[in-house]
Amino acid sequence: MHMSLDGKIVGDYLATSVGMASQREFHALAYGPQRHYRSHKGWLSGRITTEDNFTHYRTPDLNKAAAAVPDGDYIAVPDAPMNYFSIDPAGQLGWQKNSIDYFDTNAHVVEVLSGKASNAYKDLLRRLGISYLIAGDDTLDLAQAVEKIGANFGGEELMLGGGGGLNWSFIRAGLCDEVSIVLTPAADGTKGAQTLFEADDRYTTPLPTAFDLQDIQKLDDGSLWLRYTVTGPIN
Ligand SMILES: NC(=O)c1ccc[n+]([C@@H]2O[C@H](COP(=O)([O-])OP(=O)(O)OC[C@H]3O[C@@H](n4cnc5c(N)ncnc54)[C@H](OP(=O)(O)O)[C@@H]3O)[C@@H](O)[C@H]2O)c1
Known part of the structure; x- marks a missing residue:
């Protein structure tokens, strides 16, 4: 997933020059010919x-x-x-x-x-x-x-590509091993915009959940690439 500095996955920031550069970095890692995720x-x-x-x-x-x-x-x-x-x-x-x-x-x-x-x-x-x-x-x-x-x-692997509702269902079902985020150095401050994880009461409930940071890299455009494993529910 790519998301804004304030955790949003939709919004006007996406179509800006900064947003597009970050999305290109995301695409290259996930789906490009030299992608990181090859399996x-x-x-x-x-x-x-x-x-x-x-x-x-x-x-x-x-x-x-x-x-x-x-x-x-x-x-x-x-x-x-x-x-x-x-x-x-x-x-x-x-x-x-x-x-x-x-x-x-x-x-x-x-x-x-x-x-x-x-x-x-x-x-x-x-x-x-x-x-x-x-x-x-x-x-x-x-x-x-x-x-x-x-x-x-x-x-050997399957990419989970959002949105927030589907992502949260996979986390809650224990079907997601890794969370990989390209953090775009931009935000637009839109109240209520979709975030990385969203409980949908037709399918899931909110629950405090922990993640374990595995790696962090600065990408050429200034985005951060963050990789976490999913620890699971916490008290
Ligand atoms: N920045 C990014 O990397 C990125 C990536 C992907 C998406 N997005 C954005 O995210 C927004 C959509 O996110 P969203 O959360 O509203 O919707 P979503 O996760 O794309 O789709 C949710 C729909 O999937 C179906 N579904 C079936 N089983 C489900 C389950 N167990 N849990 C959750 N959903 C299930 C449901 O369809 P039914 O209603 O038919 O039952 C549900 O309404 C879009 O605007 C998109 O552009 C951003």
Whole structure:
């Protein structure tokens, strides 16, 4: 994740020259050709992150009369160099193509659905060549999602790419080993803006949690790269 000096992950600071330089450093570490994290095949993002950045709250173009799709998961592109694992429990995202571009990285879209996603939505994904994995029945089973991503797409690690809601769910579920932050030397002071971790009462509760600093580096643009392991809940 990249975040502002005041812990915010969204805001006007992002589009400034300082914000963009820091985001380029972040991208290089996570996804660039000389990246630090080399053992992953993509990153996970929550539904709101995808709406805000890629599908822009479009309604999916469903064929309600579509024939029943086969049960189970669907792998359209098994060997893409990079994948965008899109958490979308009910199948709501209005995709129009099967890849996204983020800086100079192209990533195949893999939807991570629960049993609530409709036949018509899965039919749309198949028509678009978008892979999907089903994890959980009424709610998404995060541990099963991680297992299925590893089993179907490989990779020794998996990047957790936000937003704050999804990040906190992974911390609370004990599914996050490392927190890696590019701290941008900027802030905009927006009250209430999304932070790195946000409990969402539909999914999680707040809980004091400790992290153990492993490394700190100053990057070329003046950002700090901080790496922590997750210690866990504290009294
Ligand atoms: N600076 C950065 O590095 C960075 C990175 C990523 C995102 N962002 C920003 O973060 C903002 C979005 O963050 P957000 O916290 O509002 O949303 P989010 O984490 O992107 O997505 C949350 C959604 O994911 C789905 N979800 C399913 N199971 C979940 C679970 N167990 N826990 C949490 N979510 C679950 C839910 O969708 P349903 O509502 O369909 O159930 C939930 O509403 C965006 O504006 C984005 O641009 C910044």
